[in-house]
Amino acid sequence: MATHFSPCSSSIKHETQQLFSRFIFISRKCCFSSWVSQIQPRTHSRKRFQLKSSNGYPLNAVSLHASLDGKPLTKEHFGPQGKEASIPLAEFEKIESTLSITVVGASGDLAKKKIFPALFALFYEDCLPEDFSVFGYARTKLTDEELRNMISQTLTCRIDKKENCEDKMDQFLKRCFYQSGQYNSEEHFAELDSKLKEKEAGKLSNRLFYLSIPPNIFVDVVRCASLRASSANGWTRVIVEKPFGRDAESSGDLTRSFKKYLTEDQIFRIDHYLGKELVENLSVLRFSNLVFEPLWSRNYIRNVQFIFSEDFGTEGRGGYFDNYGIIRDIMQNHLLQILALFAMETPVSLDAEDIRNEKVKVLRSMKPLLLEDVIVGQYKGHSKGGKSYPAYTDDPTVPKGSLTPTFAAAALFINNARWDGVPFLMKAGKALHTKRAEIRVQFRHVPGNLFKRNFGTDLDKATNELVLRVQPDEAIYLRINNKVPGLGMRLDRSDLNLLYRARYPREIPDAYERLLLDAIEGERRLFIRSDELDAAWALFTPLLRDLEEKKIVPELYPYGSRGPVGAHYLAAKYNVRWGDLSGEDS
Ligand SMILES: NC(=O)C1=CN([C@@H]2O[C@H](COP(=O)(O)OP(=O)(O)OC[C@H]3O[C@@H](n4cnc5c(N)ncnc54)[C@H](OP(=O)(O)O)[C@@H]3O)[C@@H](O)[C@H]2O)C=CC1
Ligand SMILES: O=C1O[C@H](COP(=O)(O)O)[C@@H](O)[C@H](O)[C@H]1O
Numbered sequence: 001m002a003t004h005f006s007p008c009s010s011s012i013k014h015e016t017q018q019l020f021s022r023f024i025f026i027s028r029k030c031c032f033s034s035w036v037s038q039i040q041p042r043t044h045s046r047k048r049f050q051l052k053s054s055n056g057y058p059l060n061a062v063s064l065h066a067s068l069d070g071k072p073l074t075k076e077h078f079g080p081q082g083k084e085a086s087i088p089l090a091e092f093e094k095i096e097s098t099l100s101i102t103v104v105g106a107s108g109d110l111a112k113k114k115i116f117p118a119l120f121a122l123f124y125e126d127c128l129p130e131d132f133s134v135f136g137y138a139r140t141k142l143t144d145e146e147l148r149n150m151i152s153q154t155l156t157c158r159i160d161k162k163e164n165c166e167d168k169m170d171q172f173l174k175r176c177f178y179q180s181g182q183y184n185s186e187e188h189f190a191e192l193d194s195k196l197k198e199k200e201a202g203k204l205s206n207r208l209f210y211l212s213i214p215p216n217i218f219v220d221v222v223r224c225a226s227l228r229a230s231s232a233n234g235w236t237r238v239i240v241e242k243p244f245g246r247d248a249e250s251s252g253d254l255t256r257s258f259k260k261y262l263t264e265d266q267i268f269r270i271d272h273y274l275g276k277e278l279v280e281n282l283s284v285l286r287f288s289n290l291v292f293e294p295l296w297s298r299n300y301i302r303n304v305q306f307i308f309s310e311d312f313g314t315e316g317r318g319g320y321f322d323n324y325g326i327i328r329d330i331m332q333n334h335l336l337q338i339l340a341l342f343a344m345e346t347p348v349s350l351d352a353e354d355i356r357n358e359k360v361k362v363l364r365s366m367k368p369l370l371l372e373d374v375i376v377g378q379y380k381g382h383s384k385g386g387k388s389y390p391a392y393t394d395d396p397t398v399p400k401g402s403l404t405p406t407f408a409a410a411a412l413f414i415n416n417a418r419w420d421g422v423p424f425l426m427k428a429g430k431a432l433h434t435k436r437a438e439i440r441v442q443f444r445h446v447p448g449n450l451f452k453r454n455f456g457t458d459l460d461k462a463t464n465e466l467v468l469r470v471q472p473d474e475a476i477y478l479r480i481n482n483k484v485p486g487l488g489m490r491l492d493r494s495d496l497n498l499l500y501r502a503r504y505p506r507e508i509p510d511a512y513e514r515l516l517l518d519a520i521e522g523e524r525r526l527f528i529r530s531d532e533l534d535a536a537w538a539l540f541t542p543l544l545r546d547l548e549e550k551k552i553v554p555e556l557y558p559y560g561s562r563g564p565v566g567a568h569y570l571a572a573k574y575n576v577r578w579g580d581l582s583g584e585d586s
Helices: 010-019 109-124 144-159 165-174 186-200 215-224 248-261 277-287 318-343 352-364 511-521 530-549 566-573
Strands: 003-007 023-027 049-053 058-060 064-066 084-088 092-094 097-104 132-138 176-180 204-211 236-240 267-270 301-309 374-380 382-384 387-389 407-412 424-429 436-443 465-471 475-483 491-499 555-558
Touching (some): 097 109, 097 511, 109 165, 109 511, 144 176, 186 204, 267 511, 277 318, 277 475, 318 352, 318 424, 318 530, 374 530, 407 566
Parallel strands (some): 236 267, 301 424
Antiparallel strands (some): 003 049, 301 436, 382 387, 475 491
């Protein structure tokens, strides 16, 4: 059967046709199974392909049966390093397959805000297999039509600018179905199963379940849905939302319960910050630029800051939030994951296991987190410009007198040769003056700086800073010192600025798009492995226990402010100033 490539994006067509006109590469994880669930033209490339037979019939990557002479692929088919195989395209035979994606908790906030729009975006970009269906599952009683209306409302506000959108949306909605049911009812999940089977019509069927529900019902769902057995021939994978547990013990319990019903390779623990464009770029920036990698250590870096702030409170999510607080909501997962990526040693390769091995090493090298290196805060009501903003405890779902922190700052240290003594500061807060997430790297002073006197008494003003602005308005900029043009010798601080909207004036995919696609393709690099999770909880659990047992009272800060002043004292203890050292945008 003659075959040719048709990449998802036409802009890469020529390049890819040249590169891959004869072979496709298959990642190692596929080689011991007869079903190839993932075909990557190049490891970790964002380029995706559809294969077409000579009569133009599309073969989706997820629907190919790889065999040589009818036998499954084995180690021998893989290259000298056992990592990649080059298989002549002619060896692939087409089989028909389906993909179903079930969003459990389909009536919820995350499903509406992120998951359905991300699925639509993938469909719009032709990144989903030819034959797919989307199922919503929740207790709320809805018809298929009502689910479609709900989804279309969330989509219309995002897609006005796209071509053929209405058309694509109609096509997408026709593939969306709903099943209502309890989360602990085997019978209701059996009804869902029958609907899935009806759509699968006996083809090779791959199933993805997204648990977009509160964590206390995760186990019920994996038990009742019999996920291990739910797809006879294809794969079944489960994306699990955070928080995965409340502490080391509950997370361990959850992991053990999951293992009764799922194998580790079925579980995709999501941390959507790992799917953000700038976070993906962190490793590229560091490992593919000679100007950065040599500087990436205690020798040149004074401190690193991971900052998350939101300009809205927990309104509407108080019930969930009060049980978790900002440390479990943001620090233990999003910020810690970024820190691990930032600080890890060079991985052996870009394979998921190699990267995650290095991240775990960082997490396990961290100094225990002490109460004295943490400050917590909670927002209080505030009036500004005739408008009044509520206190955290004004939310009727939050118990009066709650001590749950809505803000926290912490100083962390990594006990290894590269980072010994370097403060890694984290700051996360709700109801602050701005919405922003960024990584800031402050470098050491230039020894014997010839221009010292031009900076006055404050040498910090001469510090180079590298900033990765994760959101909003993605950017990477390096603050340098330069001479102001003219006859005198006046110095200035300027930014070498890679502003994404200027350099890449196209839409940046949402993190959930990237992660959903990765889960469909079986790419695990951006998902959390169970030992990573254990190490993250081991770091934060003693601190969380201390805060709760000692009933530490959070410092109050006004809604819309810059947060508690205690955060500045904490930073000052390690000779650090938050944010921009010139004070322009801290
Ligand atoms: N919302 C967000 O921005 C983010 C959420 N997450 C995580 O994603 C998951 C889903 O979040 P979100 O959509 O906000 O959650 P919701 O509170 O909106 O819950 C999702 C659905 O679960 C069902 N549900 C809610 N509470 C219960 C309960 N106590 N018992 C049984 N069913 C319940 C409801 O559906 P029904 O009543 O119809 O059954 C609800 O529509 C959570 O684990 C959350 O931590 C992670 C990152 C961001
Ligand atoms: O996981 C969470 O993240 C959101 C912030 O996500 P973002 O992509 O909008 O930055 C946060 O609001 C929520 O509390 C938390 O659970």
